[in-house]
Amino acid sequence: MKPIGVRPAAAALSWCRSLPHKHGTCSSLLLLLPPSVLQFFSFGFRSTASNPQFRRIDFNNIKKLEDALSLFDEMLRMRPLPSIVQFTQLLTAVTKMKHYSASISLYKQMGALGIPINEYTMSIAINCFCHLSRVNYGFAILGSFFRRGVVPNVATFGTLLKGLVLEDRVPEAVNLFLKLTRERVCEPNAVIYGTIVSGLCRTGNTSRAFQLLRLMEVQGKCKPDTVIYNTVIDGLCKDRMVDDALTLFSEMIEKCISPDVVTYNSLIHGLLNNGRWNEVIRLLREMGSRKISPNVCIFNTVVDALCKQGMAELAEGEVLPMMRQRRVDPDVVTYTILVDGYCMRGQMDEARKFFDSMIDLCLVPNIITYNALINGYCKSLKMDEAMQLLRELPCKGLKRNVNSYTSILQALFRSGKCGAARNLLDDMQAAGVVPTTLTYCILLDGLCKNGRLAEALSVLGMLNSKGIYLDIAVYTAIIDGLCKDGKLESAWDIFYNLSSKGLTPNVTTYTVMMNGLCQEGVLDKANQLLVKMEENGCKPDDVTYNTIVKGLLKRERYREAMTLLEEMRARGFSADASTIEIVVDLLSAKSQDPAQLEMIKRILPTFKHGEKSIE
DNA sequence: GTAGGGTTAG
Numbered sequence: 001m002k003p004i005g006v007r008p009a010a011a012a013l014s015w016c017r018s019l020p021h022k023h024g025t026c027s028s029l030l031l032l033l034p035p036s037v038l039q040f041f042s043f044g045f046r047s048t049a050s051n052p053q054f055r056r057i058d059f060n061n062i063k064k065l066e067d068a069l070s071l072f073d074e075m076l077r078m079r080p081l082p083s084i085v086q087f088t089q090l091l092t093a094v095t096k097m098k099h100y101s102a103s104i105s106l107y108k109q110m111g112a113l114g115i116p117i118n119e120y121t122m123s124i125a126i127n128c129f130c131h132l133s134r135v136n137y138g139f140a141i142l143g144s145f146f147r148r149g150v151v152p153n154v155a156t157f158g159t160l161l162k163g164l165v166l167e168d169r170v171p172e173a174v175n176l177f178l179k180l181t182r183e184r185v186c187e188p189n190a191v192i193y194g195t196i197v198s199g200l201c202r203t204g205n206t207s208r209a210f211q212l213l214r215l216m217e218v219q220g221k222c223k224p225d226t227v228i229y230n231t232v233i234d235g236l237c238k239d240r241m242v243d244d245a246l247t248l249f250s251e252m253i254e255k256c257i258s259p260d261v262v263t264y265n266s267l268i269h270g271l272l273n274n275g276r277w278n279e280v281i282r283l284l285r286e287m288g289s290r291k292i293s294p295n296v297c298i299f300n301t302v303v304d305a306l307c308k309q310g311m312a313e314l315a316e317g318e319v320l321p322m323m324r325q326r327r328v329d330p331d332v333v334t335y336t337i338l339v340d341g342y343c344m345r346g347q348m349d350e351a352r353k354f355f356d357s358m359i360d361l362c363l364v365p366n367i368i369t370y371n372a373l374i375n376g377y378c379k380s381l382k383m384d385e386a387m388q389l390l391r392e393l394p395c396k397g398l399k400r401n402v403n404s405y406t407s408i409l410q411a412l413f414r415s416g417k418c419g420a421a422r423n424l425l426d427d428m429q430a431a432g433v434v435p436t437t438l439t440y441c442i443l444l445d446g447l448c449k450n451g452r453l454a455e456a457l458s459v460l461g462m463l464n465s466k467g468i469y470l471d472i473a474v475y476t477a478i479i480d481g482l483c484k485d486g487k488l489e490s491a492w493d494i495f496y497n498l499s500s501k502g503l504t505p506n507v508t509t510y511t512v513m514m515n516g517l518c519q520e521g522v523l524d525k526a527n528q529l530l531v532k533m534e535e536n537g538c539k540p541d542d543v544t545y546n547t548i549v550k551g552l553l554k555r556e557r558y559r560e561a562m563t564l565l566e567e568m569r570a571r572g573f574s575a576d577a578s579t580i581e582i583v584v585d586l587l588s589a590k591s592q593d594p595a596q597l598e599m600i601k602r603i604l605p606t607f608k609h610g611e612k613s614i615e
Numbered sequence: 616g617t618a619g620g621g622t623t624a625g
Contacts, residue, residue: 083616083617084617085616085617086616086617087617088616088617088618089616089617091617091618092617092618095618118617118618119617119618120616120617120618121617121618122618123617123618123619124617124618124619125618126618126619127618127619130619153618153619154619155618155619155620156618156619157619158618158619158620158621159618159619159620160619161619161621162619162620162621165621189620190620190621191619191620191621192619192620192621193621194620194621194622195619195620195621196621197621197622198621198622199621201622225621226622227620227621227622228621228622229622230621230622230623231621231622232622233622234622234623260622260623261623262622262623263622263623264623265622265623265624266622266623268623269623269624295623295624296624297623297624298623298624299624300623300624300625301623301624302624303624303625304624304625307625331624332625333624333625334624334625335625336625337624337625338625339625340625366625368625369625372625
């Protein structure tokens with residue numbers, strides 16, 4: 001795609017960014033002028049009378065790009081030229097076929113030929129740039145509105161806002177939205193509000209989205225509709241605030257805004273994430289009484305929840321027949337979830353069976369389906385099968401993505417094949433696939449765990465020098481690697497300086513650091529860290545407790561170990577197998593001091609029932 | 616007459 005003028009883009013963007021809040025500027029005033037006045041400034045385009053010949057053309061019948069292009073050429077040869085409306089219909093047809101670049105090229109030709117482009121045509125061009133993730137070029141077209149004296153309207157701005165959101169530029173979208181309202185450039189409608197609300201939810205600002213919903217209610221000009229409620233309810237569910245979502249749900253019903261299948265799906269999804277099956281059943285019944293039929297999304301949500309709880313067979317045996325009975329066809333997503341569900345349980349034959357059966361059902365596996373299967377083979381360390389699938393992807397017209405590579409990378413490191421892993425990483429980068437922080441985490445952790453600490457540190461240095469963002473998991477892997485290599489001081493140094501990197505240690509980081517301290521017998525420091533992590537708002541988990549208890553037991557500090565075991569128990573954690581093993585070993589040791597033996601025996605009741613093998 | 620269309624599942 002050839003870039004079009006960058007200057008108009010910059011001008012339009014700066015208009016959007018830099019308007020003073022209190023007073024309008026010339027350009028904002030320009031927007032408020034009536035079209036008749038603006039026409040005065042516009043270029044003198046040739047007037048084109050509508051051509052009756054083209055009234056007969058059904059633009060919806062255009063099926064291929066070539067049809068549209070030859071029709072365009074034919075239209076250009078007509079005298080008089082067909083009307084702008086007919087040209088716009090043609091552009092719509094091309095755009096609906098998702099040939100965005102072609103649509104833009106036609107738009108440019110129209111401009112060059114002096115066809116009087118209007119706000120409809122220009123909005124189509126903006127929309128095409130947005131779909132190509134080039135919203136800045138969309139703003140360039142906004143600039144040409146001004147030059148041509150065409151007045152952008154709510155549809156134009158709606159398209160631009162959507163384009164910003166698509167490029168994750170939500171703060172800019174919000175600013176533009178605020179300016180439009182403040183300067184009264186256009187009256188936002190439900191779509192504009194919907195775009196902003198969804199952008200806010202998608203970027204973790206659900207509370208702001210909620211506020212906007214409230215504002216819509218208070219202002220009363222554009223009342224929130226089902227879609228707006230759905231968006232906020234879904235955002236709350238994704239933030240694990242299901243009860244708030246349920247409250248908002250009751251509220252919409254009270255206000256006579258009908259929930260639909262999307263509302264129910266978000267709520268069901270949120271409830272299932274918390275294992276609240278009873279409430280899900282209640283909602284499903286309620287849907288029935290409202291005559292809302294569950295669609296394939298709802299079923300997929302249920303299938304996914306079952307699979308995540310290791311019940312792929314139940315999903316296959318119960319839910320699939322139920323779907324067929326209700327004439328809801330399982331789709332690629334359904335099958336992908338089931339493939340993944342069997343993969344997670346290591347049932348690769350079942351997973352493969354499902355994958356292969358998709359062809360018979362005319363379902364085409366996509367990259368997510370392939371990645372699920374690749375990941376399954378990797379988890380089972382069936383590397384030949386995984387590599388075979390990776391090779392197969394381009395033949396199926398699918399593009400390998402970072403997930404395809406990362407699964408295999410992790411499995412290669414787990415199998416100790418560091419060389420092959422590094423080669424794969426090179427292949428991946430050569431293919432232009434950008435690593436994520438997870439990729440780097442797997443790389444550094446893999447190197448550390450395979451005794452290549454020096455290499456890991458050198459890669460870390462290289463990544464840092466390139467300014468690549470690395471998350472806490474990467475540093476946790478490095479701290480662990482250093483500790484296990486006996487470099488406790490270096491590990492502590494990194495741990496201590498995490499906050500200077502803007503990173504906050506999580507429960508794993510603390511546990512890894514404590515484990516290092518315990519190994520070196522620096523138990524008091526480990527104990528202090530246990531207190532400190534809670535002060536910092538990070539709750540220890542069962543691994544943390546087991547780590548310290550084991551450290552204490554190994555250094556014969558039974559009394560402290562016992563205190564901690566009791567604390568664990570009070571918090572609902574239990575000793576793990578390796579901790580129990582240490583206690584068993586201590587009990588069976590021959591040369592045991594009777595007083596110590598007594599102490600160890602007193603530890604026993606702190607274990608829960610069912611943790612046998614102690615007797 | 617012609618444009619944008621916001622929400623759910625892997």
